[in-house]
Amino acid sequence: xxxxxxxxxxxxxxxxxxxxxxxxxxxxxxxxxxxxxxxxxxxxxxxxxxxxxxxxxxxxxxxxxxxxxxxxxxxxxxxxxxxxxxxxxxxxxxxxxxxxxxxxxxxxxxxxxxxxxxxxxxxxxxxxxxxxxxxxxxxxxxxxxxxxxxxxxxxxxxxxxxxxxxxxxxxxxxxxxxxxxxxxxxxxxxxxxxxxxxxxxxxxxxxxxxxxxxxxxxxxxxxxxxxxxxxxxxxxxxxxxxxxxxxxxxxxxxxxxxxxxxxxxxxxxxxxxxxxxxxxxxxxxxxxxxxxxxxxxxxxxxxxxxxxxxxxxxxxxxxxxxxxxxxxxxxxxxxxxxxxxxxxxxxxxxxxxxxxxxxxxxxxxxxxxxxxxxxxxxxxxxxxxxxxxxxxxxxxxxxxxxxxxxxxxxxxxxxxxxxxxxxxxxxxxxxxxxxxxxxxxxxxxxxxxxxxxxxxxxxxxxxxxxxxxxxxxxxxxxxxxxxxxxxxxxxxxxxxxxxxxxxxxxxxxx
Amino acid sequence: xxxxxxxxxxxxxxxxxxxxxxxxxxxxxxxxxxxxxxxxxxxxxxxxxxxxxxxxxxxxxxxxxxxxxxxxxxxxxxxxxxxxxxxxxxxxxxxxxxxxxxxxxxxxxxxxxxxxxxxxxxxxxxxxxxxxxxxxxxxxxxxxxxxxxxxxxxxxxxxxxxxxxxxxxxxxxxxxxxxxxxxxxxxxxxxxxxxxxxxxxxxxxxxxxxxxxxxxxxxxxxxxxxxxxxxxxxxxxxxxxxxxxxxxxxx
Numbered sequence: 120x121x122x123x124x125x126x127x128x129x130x131x132x133x134x135x136x137x138x139x140x141x142x143x144x145x146x147x148x149x150x151x152x153x154x155x156x157x158x159x160x161x162x163x164x165x166x167x168x169x170x171x172x173x174x175x176x177x178x179x180x181x182x183x184x185x186x187x188x189x190x191x192x193x194x195x196x197x198x199x200x201x202x203x204x205x206x207x208x209x210x211x212x213x214x215x216x217x218x219x220x221x222x223x224x225x226x227x228x229x230x231x232x233x234x235x236x237x238x239x240x241x242x243x244x245x246x247x248x249x250x251x252x253x254x255x256x257x258x259x260x261x262x263x264x265x266x267x268x269x270x271x272x273x274x275x276x277x278x279x280x281x282x283x284x285x286x287x288x289x290x291x292x293x294x295x296x297x298x299x300x301x302x303x304x305x306x307x308x309x310x311x312x313x314x315x316x317x318x319x320x321x322x323x324x325x326x327x328x329x330x331x332x333x334x335x336x337x338x339x340x341x342x343x344x345x346x347x348x349x350x351x352x353x354x355x356x357x358x359x360x361x362x363x364x365x366x367x368x369x370x371x372x373x374x375x376x377x378x379x380x381x382x383x384x385x386x387x388x389x390x391x392x393x394x395x396x397x398x399x400x401x402x403x404x405x406x407x408x409x410x411x412x413x414x415x416x417x418x419x420x421x422x423x424x425x426x427x428x429x430x431x432x433x434x435x436x437x438x439x440x441x442x443x444x445x446x447x448x449x450x451x452x453x454x455x456x457x458x459x460x461x462x463x464x465x466x467x468x469x470x471x472x473x474x475x476x477x478x479x480x481x482x483x484x485x486x487x488x489x490x491x492x493x494x495x496x497x498x499x500x501x502x503x504x505x506x507x508x509x510x511x512x513x514x515x516x517x518x519x520x521x522x523x524x525x526x527x528x529x530x531x532x533x534x535x536x537x538x539x540x541x542x543x544x545x546x547x548x549x550x551x552x553x554x555x556x557x558x559x560x561x562x563x564x565x566x567x568x569x570x571x572x573x574x575x576x577x578x579x580x581x582x583x584x585x586x587x588x589x590x591x592x593x594x595x596x597x598x599x600x601x602x603x604x605x606x607x608x609x610x611x612x613x614x615x616x617x618x619x620x621x622x623x624x625x626x627x628x629x
Numbered sequence: 630x631x632x633x634x635x636x637x638x639x640x641x642x643x644x645x646x647x648x649x650x651x652x653x654x655x656x657x658x659x660x661x662x663x664x665x666x667x668x669x670x671x672x673x674x675x676x677x678x679x680x681x682x683x684x685x686x687x688x689x690x691x692x693x694x695x696x697x698x699x700x701x702x703x704x705x706x707x708x709x710x711x712x713x714x715x716x717x718x719x720x721x722x723x724x725x726x727x728x729x730x731x732x733x734x735x736x737x738x739x740x741x742x743x744x745x746x747x748x749x750x751x752x753x754x755x756x757x758x759x760x761x762x763x764x765x766x767x768x769x770x771x772x773x774x775x776x777x778x779x780x781x782x783x784x785x786x787x788x789x790x791x792x793x794x795x796x797x798x799x800x801x802x803x804x805x806x807x808x809x810x811x812x813x814x815x816x817x818x819x820x821x822x823x824x825x826x827x828x829x830x831x832x833x834x835x836x837x838x839x840x841x842x843x844x845x846x847x848x849x850x851x852x853x854x855x856x857x858x859x860x861x862x863x864x865x866x867x868x869x870x871x872x873x874x875x876x877x878x879x880x
Contacts, residue, residue: 417728417738417745425732429721436720436761497716500777503680504733505705569719 125231130239138243165258172258180266186365188347194361196346200320201252202281207317208251209282209289212244214309217293217302217393218400233394238386241290245382249282270366277364277371280378287381290389294396302399422506426514427521430491434522437490437569473545473601474594476530481552481590484523488560491515494569516557523553541601548597555589555618562625585621589614632694634658634785634816635679640688642840648674649685649840656818656833658693658784661811663831664820667869671840672820676787679818680710693784706734709778713790715770716777719763723754723773726762727780734781741780748776752802768799775803779810786810788819792826804830828861836868843868 122128184190216237226236256278263271292312296305351357363370420428492515495501501511527549535542563582592614599607633655640652649671656662666672677683679690681701690697690704697704717726724745731741749758752772757765762773771791778786786807792800807817808830821827827834828848835845844854851864859867 417731417742419738420732422733422735425729428732429718429725429729432725433718433720496718499680499682499710499712500716500730501733502682503705503708503710504730505702505735506733507702 125235127235127239130231130236131242134239134243168258169262172262176259176262177266180263184263184267184365186353186362188350188353190365191353191358191361192347192350194364195358198277198281198360198364201256201278202285203316203320205248205252205281205285206288207313209244209248209285210292210309210313210316212247213241213286213289213293214306214313216240216244217297217397218306223397227394227397233397234390237390237393241286241382241386241389244289245283245286248285249279252282253278268366271364273366273368273371274364277360277374280363280371280374281360283378283382287378287385290385294389294392297392297396297399302396306400422504423510423514423517426501426506426511427518430515430518431522433569434487434490434518472534473541473548474598476527476545477548477552477597478590478594480523480527480549481556481586481593483526484519484553485556485560485586485590487519487522488516488557490569491519492557492560493564493567495566496569498566512561516561519557520553523549544597544600548593548600551596551614552590552593555593555614556586558618559586559589559621559625562622581621581624585617585624588617589621592617631658633691634660634693635818636689636691637675637679638689638691640675640678640690641686642671642674642678642683643686647840649678652688652837652840652842654835654842654845656816658816659811659814661807661817661830661832662819663827663834664818664837665822665824665827665834665865666820666837670837672837673789674840675837676710676789676818676820680708680787681705682710707784709781709783709786711771711774711778711786711788711791713793715767715774717762717765717770717773720761722759722761723749723776724758726773727776730777730780736781744780744782745776748779751806752776767794768796771795772799772802775806779806783815785816785818788817790820790822792821792823824860824862824865834861836865838869838872843872 122132227233253275256274260271260274263274293305293309296308300308359370360374363374492512502508527546531542531546534545559582592610595610596607596614599610635654635656637652637654640649640654641647642649652675654675664672664675674683678685679692679697681697681704685698692704693707695704695707718729721729727745727748728741731738731745736744749755752775754769754772754776757769762770765773771794775791788807791803791807795803804826807819811817819827819831831848833845833847834851836843836851844851846854848861848864851861851868852858855864855867
């Protein structure tokens with residue numbers, strides 16, 4: 120039986136079909152022949168994740184997890200970690216509900232109710248917020264259920280409640296921002312909040328664990344006696360989610376009740392103004408067409424320089440680049456801190472700074488290279504120009520690497536004042552890391568719009584993973600070289616192997 | 630004998646089905662040629678192969694006597710490509726865009742600057758010359774793209790549906806610019822679904838369907854071919870319908 124047109128069920132079916140096809144396309148890269156490979160790959164991932172989960176909770180769970188303060192602290196801390204990531208993702212997804220255009224113009228211009236569409240799309244956000252962290256948490260939950268009894272399966276219910284609460288809070292934040300700062304600023308502020316929420320708690324816990332316990336594990340902090348002693352009494356409602364996860368039926372019902380009621384009430388509150396806010400968001404010009412100072416006359420330049428100059432101008436004016444890059448560098452801080460504490464005794468702060476800079480160079484180069492090589496908004500213009508494809512690629516690579524050089528130069532100079540050797544190691548590692556990331560982006564290049572930058576990581580998982588692994592390995596090489604270890608050759612060899620594998624996996628070109 | 634602006638021999642291209650089939654086409658220098666055809670006829674594929682955006686499976690393309698497959702760079706120096714989706718950067722101003730295009734085509738800076746200024750004025754872009762293109766309307770973007778195509782003084786301009794999405798004023802400007810270029814001896818090849826535009830502007834018209842040339846000639850020649858005094862729209866529809874009947878009979 121089919122649902123009545125423009126009803127909630129009808130919209131939900133439409134969204135489900137689109138979502139499913141998007142997911143299949145993303146996983147298979149548009150080639151159905153890959154389906155079996157993907158299934159096998161997913162099965163292996165699931166197995167590995169369960170083995171990892173066994174390693175993580177095996178000993179704890181096999182003895183039987185007691186309902187004591189230490190267990191509640193551990194569960195609550197881990198739960199908050201998951202929840203901040205859920206909230207971060209939900210906030211970004213809710214922003215897209217308001218700002219994403221695709222078929223919104225069609226629906227808003229139709230006589231169908233925008234409130235129903237909002238309800239369905241918010242529901243989809245909640246579902247995504249539940250599914251992804253739920254999948255991530257499932258190996259842990261399954262292992263706990265296997266080793267300590269099925270009571271742990273109620274943790275899935277807690278994930279559902281947390282997802283619903285995250286979505287409700289995200290809608291309220293977005294709505295508040297629309298009212299407080301208007302549609303022009305809402306998207307930017309919401310994304311900054313999402314990034315800070317997503318990264319802040321994880322980084323904070325890691326940094327605290329490293330500083331106090333010399334261990335990067337987020338769990339180290341949750342196992343400390345000081346935290347357990349300072350925790351609320353056992354009967355406190357603060358432990359409701361943890362108790363629900365451990366199989367307390369009443370706590371689970373309360374959690375689900377709170378989550379689902381919050382979601383329904385928020386949707387009811389926000390739905391009437393959705394059409395108005397989405398329309399005001401649509402009225403924005405995505406790029407401010409501000410008047411730029413009139414420039415001097417055209418310069419004599421080679422084709423390569425014309426291409427480089429164009430890339431530099433576009434990179435300089437890219438609104439997303441700075442926030443994306445800063446986030447990547449922010450995530451590098453905890454491992455840097457750990458390296459400093461554990462291995463930095465001989466080579467001092469350089470053992471921290473060298474790998475961080477090398478990895479940052481790789482990460483930055485990866486993003487810039489995608490924008491320059493793949494994100495070409497006027498692809499046809501460049502291809503129809505009297506310039507060989509090789510010249511175009513060389514110019515774009517030069518543009519990227521020169522930006523990295525400009526960013527790194529002052530840091531290297533500062534470093535060289537106190538230790539020329541360390542500056543040399545950093546420059547060498549950064550060159551390899553940036554070169555590897557650029558080469559990977561070159562091998563996996565696609566024709567895309569610059570606005571697709573934020574989706575580049577899902578476009579090719581092989582490129583993303585090999586770029587990250589190569590950067591990590593070059594950073595490891597740099598750290599070991601800085602500490603004077605001959606073992607530096609190890610990560611360097613692995614990095615070369617990663618590059619070789621990436622080249623093998625890259626699409627063949629005619 | 631004058632070298633033709635474009636000569637295509639046995640051009641063939643298939644994707645999942647044949648899109649262009651053994652096509653021969655010759656366009657004289659200084660001619661305004663309109664390529665017409667129903668949706669999916671292969672017009673854009675032909676033009677993209679001429680512009681060097683697609684490789685033919687079989688066939689030769691000669692642009693002012695230059696073998697475009699053997700020496701694509703030399704051929705591209707003479708050609709400008711304008712598509713229905715303006716090839717413009719959101720975060721460059723029109724002047725910066727024109728400087729970039731001039732750099733790609735290696736136009737001498739002083740000449741390029743003068744030409745850019747002239748085009749900016751001609752196309753009514755002066756008030757926006759130093760604004761980022763990202764906030765421009767479709768018509769303005771198409772004008773910027775057209776200025777980019779003209780800044781390097783091409784001998785052959787290829788336009789794929791250049792009037793799509795343009796308001797009457799912008800469409801008139803684009804048409805005037807193109808007619809002015811033809812008067813100056815530039816060759817223009819254009820696809821369009823607006824048959825009145827082809828009827829009024831083109832010296833010769835080619836009608837293609839399923840990658841094959843159904844008919845070609847001046848409007849008068851096409852009228853003679855169908856045997857009655859008709860508008861281009863009637864001629865076009867007759868030719869496409871006749872071809873359908875022929876296909877059905879052949880089948």
